[in-house]
Amino acid sequence: MRKLIAGLKVSLDSKVEGPEGFADWVSAWSEDYGLTPQIDAVVIGGGMYPGYEQYWTAIENQPDQPHPLTGVNPTPAELEWSRFAAETPHYVMSSTVTTSEWKQTRFIGGTDDIANLKRQPGKDIYLMGGARLTASLLDAGLLDELRLIIYPLIAGEAKALFATIEHRHSLDLQRVKQLPDGLVSLVYTIK
16 A cells, blocks of 8 residues: 655744744755655645645746745756646545646545545545645544654744644654754654
8 A cells, every 4th residue: 555655844843834824944845754765646735735736836937936935946946846836646635626727636525435446456645635635534543644844933923833732642762863064854754
C-alpha cells in the first residue's frame, strides 16, 4: 500500500501560518523534505489549493521573473518543484473548491477517497496540507509519516498545526538533521 506522507514547515511552537494567514518566516516553498523521488501524487486541502495553484503557476509561466507575490526570483528548488507539480496529479480535498486551471487536478470529498488513493498502485503520496486536513487524516489513521522542517522562531498567536487533533497519537522518530540557518528537519512514522 502507498504511504501518505505529510511535509510541513512550522515554527518551533508548531505554527503553520501567522496572523496574516501565511508563514512569513518561510523563505521558499520548495519541496525540501526529500520526497520528490518517492512520490507521484499530491493531496492538498481546498483552503490551501487556490493560493498554491496561483503561486506555482506564476513560477511555471515566468521562471526567470520575480514572483508577483514575493517580489523575488524563484529558487532553483522552486523551479524544480514547479516543473514536477505541473506534471503530477493533485487531489484537492474540498466540498467548496471545484475548479482548477491545472489539468492534473482532481477533486475528492473525504477520507474514503484518500483510503482508496492509498490502495491504488503507484509511488507514495505527498500530503501538502493544510493544517486541518493534516490533523483530520492523522485522526482518521491515514497518515503514515510526518516530515517537519522546524524554523527557529516562536510565532505566538498564529495557526497551530495540531490545533484540531481529536486523539492522542504516538510517533516514532526516524531521522533528525540540522539544516542551515538553525532549521531542523524531523521525520516521524505514525505508530
